[in-house]
Amino acid sequence: MRIAVTGSIATDHLMTFPGRFSDQLIAGQLDRVSLSFLVDDLQIRRGGCAANIAFGMGCLGLRPVLVGAVGADFADYRSWLERHGVDCDSVHTSELHHTARFLCTTDDDHNQIASFYTGAMAEARLIELGPIAERLGGLDLVLVGPNDPDAMLRHTEEARRRGIPFAADFSQQIARMSGDDIRPLLDGAAYLFSNDYEKGMIEQKTGLSAEEVLDRVEVRVTTLGPKGVAIERRGEPILRVPAVPELGKADPTGVGDGFRAGFLAGLAWGLSLERCGQLGNLTATHVLEHVGGQEYRLGQRVFLDRFAAAYGSEAADEISRHVRCHHP
Numbered sequence: 208m209r210i211a212v213t214g215s216i217a218t219d220h221l222m223t224f225p226g227r228f229s230d231q232l233i234a235g236q237l238d239r240v241s242l243s244f245l246v247d248d249l250q251i252r253r254g255g256c257a258a259n260i261a262f263g264m265g266c267l268g269l270r271p272v273l274v275g276a277v278g279a280d281f282a283d284y285r286s287w288l289e290r291h292g293v294d295c296d297s298v299h300t301s302e303l304h305h306t307a308r309f310l311c312t313t314d315d316d317h318n319q320i321a322s323f324y325t326g327a328m329a330e331a332r333l334i335e336l337g338p339i340a341e342r343l344g345g346l347d348l349v350l351v352g353p354n355d356p357d358a359m360l361r362h363t364e365e366a367r368r369r370g371i372p373f374a375a376d377f378s379q380q381i382a383r384m385s386g387d388d389i390r391p392l393l394d395g396a397a398y399l400f401s402n403d404y405e406k407g408m409i410e411q412k413t414g415l416s417a418e419e420v421l422d423r424v425e426v427r428v429t430t431l432g433p434k435g436v437a438i439e440r441r442g443e444p445i446l447r448v449p450a451v452p453e454l455g456k457a458d459p460t461g462v463g464d465g466f467r468a469g470f471l472a473g474l475a476w477g478l479s480l481e482r483c484g485q486l487g488n489l490t491a492t493h494v495l496e497h498v499g500g501q502e503y504r505l506g507q508r509v510f511l512d513r514f515a516a517a518y519g520s521e522a523a524d525e526i527s528r529h530v531r532c533h534h535p
Contacts, residue, residue: 213275213354215328215352215353216277218251218284219250220251221249223458224245227318257274260467262293265291268531268532269292270292270294273297274331277300278304297342303327305326307326309321321379323379335361347372348471351375356383372397378400385412402463426439430491435484438484457497458498459495465491465500466487466490473485473486476529478526485514489517
């Protein structure tokens with residue numbers, strides 16, 4: 208499958224707070240919060256949802272097409288992604304702005320408070336999918352990830368107009384989107400990705416029930432943290448796929464992107480939704496075990512062994528025909 212991954216490309220500034228955010232909040236004064244957290248650590252990592260997803264797919268042996276906007280400071284990052292199997296030929300370079308920045312603080316409970324500087328990402332609205340499809344001889348799926356809101360709308364409308372299946376993935380952009388913004392982005396989606404908190408926000412902001420959302424998409428994929436993932440289709444029982452036990456929790460940043468990378472890899476290989484969910488869960492676990500969304504390594508033998516331990520040898524044998532872990 209020729210899969211285009213659209214969305215944010217950014218540098219992550221990741222900090223850790225040795226405490227709990229909830230302990231710093233005063234009941235009855237949440238309408239005038241004024242807080243400063245003294246953090247213990249700062250890690251600067253490559254990130255952005257689209258780049259994280261494309262990186263994970265590349266590490267599994269695919270060649271995803273990354274679509275987004277960056278600044279002139281992207282050269283080293285581009286080289287890194289290309290070494291890991293990502294097609295960066297459709298990335299737009301701004302002449303005016305720096306690559307976007309994600310600033311995130313994580314507490315001891317793995318809760319996060321974050322800010323996002325748009326920078327060059329605002330120019331993603333200038334990118335057309337038509338020339339990309341022409342260059343590749345067609346597109347089989349477009350993931351519309353968190354991005355400049357106008358870019359998300361443009362990519363969705365163009366995919367719909369050209370008859371290209373698309374996956375809706377609003378992620379952190381839900382916080383600034385209204386129900387009127389969300390509805391056009393999910394109607395007709397082949398896949399709708401969110402975590403369980405975002406699922407509730409989608410329903411609350413659109414005024415749609417869970418059943419009404421499912422009427423508008425083909426497959427709804429909801430990640431549930433340590434409980435794995437729930438995959439829903441109209442008229443069928445919910446498919447629940449348990450998570451893969453982690454070796455340790457380092458940082459949750461990019462875990463959802465890792466899940467999407469594995470899930471999309473399974474789709475590209477024509478595997479069942481259950482296998483897609485399992486691949487997503489294992490890739491997400493690798494991300495959780497490291498600080499940063501692209502700091503993990505996928506070893507072929509270790510990946511398959513962990514997959515077999517979590518889901519059985521028969522399932523591992525099935526994916527072994529496809530997985531070609533690539534990490535230079």
